Amino acid sequence: MYLNQLRPFLTVSLMALAVACGGPTEKGGQAPAAPPANARRVDQSKAGNVTGHVTIEGTVPRNPPIQIDGDPYCRQQNPNGATAENFVVDGAGLENVFVYVKDGLGDYWFDVPTEPVKLDQHACRYQPHVLGVRTGQKLAISNSDDTLHNVHAVAAANREWNKGQSLKNIVDEKVFTKPEVMVRFKCDVHNWMQAFVGVLDHPYFAVTRHGGKFELKDLPAGTYTVEAWHEKLGSQTQTVTLGEKESKELNFMFKSAAASSN
Amino acid sequence: MIWLNRYAKLVAASTLLLIAAGGMVTSTGSGLSVPDWPNTYGWFMFTFPMSKWVGGIRYEHTHRLIAGTVGFLTIILAIWTWRVEPRVWVRRLGVAALGAVILQGLLGGLTVILLLPPAVSIGHAALAQLFFCITVTLALVTSPSWIAGARSLTDPMLPRITLATTTLVYCQILIGATMRHIGAGLAIPTFPLVFGHLLPPDWTTAIGVHFAHRVGAVMVLAAVSLTAAHIWHWHRPQRDLIRPATVLFLLVCSQATLGALVVMSALQPIINTAHVVNGALVLATSLVLTLRVFRRTLQQPVMVDAKTSRRTDIPLLDKDLREVRG
Numbered sequence: 001m002y003l004n005q006l007r008p009f010l011t012v013s014l015m016a017l018a019v020a021c022g023g024p025t026e027k028g029g030q031a032p033a034a035p036p037a038n039a040r041r042v043d044q045s046k047a048g049n050v051t052g053h054v055t056i057e058g059t060v061p062r063n064p065p066i067q068i069d070g071d072p073y074c075r076q077q078n079p080n081g082a083t084a085e086n087f088v089v090d091g092a093g094l095e096n097v098f099v100y101v102k103d104g105l106g107d108y109w110f111d112v113p114t115e116p117v118k119l120d121q122h123a124c125r126y127q128p129h130v131l132g133v134r135t136g137q138k139l140a141i142s143n144s145d146d147t148l149h150n151v152h153a154v155a156a157a158n159r160e161w162n163k164g165q166s167l168k169n170i171v172d173e174k175v176f177t178k179p180e181v182m183v184r185f186k187c188d189v190h191n192w193m194q195a196f197v198g199v200l201d202h203p204y205f206a207v208t209r210h211g212g213k214f215e216l217k218d219l220p221a222g223t224y225t226v227e228a229w230h231e232k233l234g235s236q237t238q239t240v241t242l243g244e245k246e247s248k249e250l251n252f253m254f255k256s257a258a259a260s261s262n
Numbered sequence: 263m264i265w266l267n268r269y270a271k272l273v274a275a276s277t278l279l280l281i282a283a284g285g286m287v288t289s290t291g292s293g294l295s296v297p298d299w300p301n302t303y304g305w306f307m308f309t310f311p312m313s314k315w316v317g318g319i320r321y322e323h324t325h326r327l328i329a330g331t332v333g334f335l336t337i338i339l340a341i342w343t344w345r346v347e348p349r350v351w352v353r354r355l356g357v358a359a360l361g362a363v364i365l366q367g368l369l370g371g372l373t374v375i376l377l378l379p380p381a382v383s384i385g386h387a388a389l390a391q392l393f394f395c396i397t398v399t400l401a402l403v404t405s406p407s408w409i410a411g412a413r414s415l416t417d418p419m420l421p422r423i424t425l426a427t428t429t430l431v432y433c434q435i436l437i438g439a440t441m442r443h444i445g446a447g448l449a450i451p452t453f454p455l456v457f458g459h460l461l462p463p464d465w466t467t468a469i470g471v472h473f474a475h476r477v478g479a480v481m482v483l484a485a486v487s488l489t490a491a492h493i494w495h496w497h498r499p500q501r502d503l504i505r506p507a508t509v510l511f512l513l514v515c516s517q518a519t520l521g522a523l524v525v526m527s528a529l530q531p532i533i534n535t536a537h538v539v540n541g542a543l544v545l546a547t548s549l550v551l552t553l554r555v556f557r558r559t560l561q562q563p564v565m566v567d568a569k570t571s572r573r574t575d576i577p578l579l580d581k582d583l584r585e586v587r588g
Contacts, residue, residue, distance in 0.1 A: 070320065074317075150295055152294055187317075
């Protein structure tokens with residue numbers, strides 16, 4: 001009699017169990033495809049370079065302070081407080097700008113590096129803050145902190161994923177399969193932590209460092225659209241035509257007034 | 263029976279606390295700070311060490327713990343109701359509460375695993391309010407005053423007004439949940455004007471949903487004011503109607519104020535959460551009022567033994583009421 005009375009509970013519970021056990025699984029991505037037999041490759045002996053630097057004009061906006069109260073470990077790692085990493089400026093040079101060939105490469109084939117690109121979580125920050133990775137190349141994400149992080153890749157063209165890293169020195173390898181500029185990485189545990197990853201199917205990209213300088217090496221002759229992307233200032237494009245073995249300089253200048261509208 | 267009623271009240275109060283915890287999760291953007299489900303970073307939920315409750319995990323994990331507790335409390339409530347409650351529909355309501363809380367837990371897990379798709383998150387928010395309504399209803403209908411019966415009331419307009427108000431409040435909560443989960447809370451960052459105008463000069467989905475929530479707020483305010491005024495004017499001696507009507511009016515005024523503060527504070531998490539919790543209270547109060555009105559206006563009053571809760575199917579007169587109430 002009681003079994004009959006309990007039947008509704010049992011039915012609902014079994015249905016719940018069935019749904020709970022059928023969750024999706026997470027995969028890191030696909031291995032890079034093999035090159036076609038007639039793959040066109042860049043002749044290194046005839047390739048040229050594009051160098052330049054990215055500057056910011058006007059008063060550089062102040063990086064807002066961030067609240068690190070929620071995690072004692074992070075507070076300990078940042079005893080003097082911390083600010084956001086929106087604007088990293090050396091002189092007039094703007095760092096953490098992702099510069100890449102957006103268009104003009106045609107049908108060249110580029111081997112995917114076997115070495116993974118590294119992204120570390122250290123002192124409750126992503127290091128580096130901006131980076132690039134090739135489609136099919138491994139991105140090794142490590143946790144050097146003695147606290148928990150979740151690594152949440154907010155991708156649009158690629159599959160969005162979220163992975164917890166609860167132990168120090170844990171490393172997860174992920175692969176993106178489609179070009180995407182940029183994939184935002186965030187930690188939902190520590191909401192100030194952000195990184196930006198440019199995913200491209202070719203090797204012509206760089207992130208401005210030391211005074212806003214960049215270099216795109218071993219480009220074949222051709223006309224290219226080059227884009228410079230900044231997390232707050234948006235992006236700019238320029239066209240450059242490169243002859244065989246030619247080197248050209250290409251400079252980008254962002255106006256800081258635009259920062260307020262972004 | 264009195265203990266079942268007290269327990270049902272406890273479950274309803276716990277559900278409100280759960281809604282508050284859920285509001286804090288969304289307001290602080292911590293929904294994905296625990297990436298796995300039903301475990302927490304690989305730990306069984308209830309054994310996850312407190313030392314690891316850091317950053318956004320504090321909100322998400324607390325929400326999960328309260329949810330687990332409410333789920334457990336609801337299992338007991340459903341079984342208890344099933345075993346002691348003579349009214350079939352109340353027993354079924356207990357089972358509905360259990361089904362709703364299980365489905366709610368699954369939606370919560372699903373939205374984490376699927377990385378907060380708006381449709382699932384909105385469904386989670388919508389079902390939370392429905393589940394709260396079920397627990398409030400259980401607390402109401404198991405109360406001694408409900409069981410003792412009530413005098414009938416002749417006012418064909420009142421059930422329509424109260425039902426329309428409750429439906430409107432729930433629709434408004436659904437729009438609010440949509441606004442919250444598509445990130446449109448500041449799609450119109452100015453208050454009371456919309457970018458300096460009465461109507462948005464440009465329309466996007468986010469602006470449309472946000473604006474709909476503001477229009478909905480005006481409609482709810484008007485509906486509640488009308489309901490309260492009607493009861494104050496026509497049913498002043500009815501304390502069981504006057505009290506919820508007055509509370510409802512005060513709550514909806516607070517809700518409008520909180521809504522304005524949410525925008526003006528740029529989604530400050532505590533104010534934002536207070537808006538969510540107060541919204542749930544508006545819905546629950548409106549529901550209580552509606553149920554009492556329906557009971558008194560549409561149903562033939564019946565006599566129920568307060569001890570056994572058995573219906574005697576005898577029309578209840580004032581004299582009988584005094585006897586039942588002793």
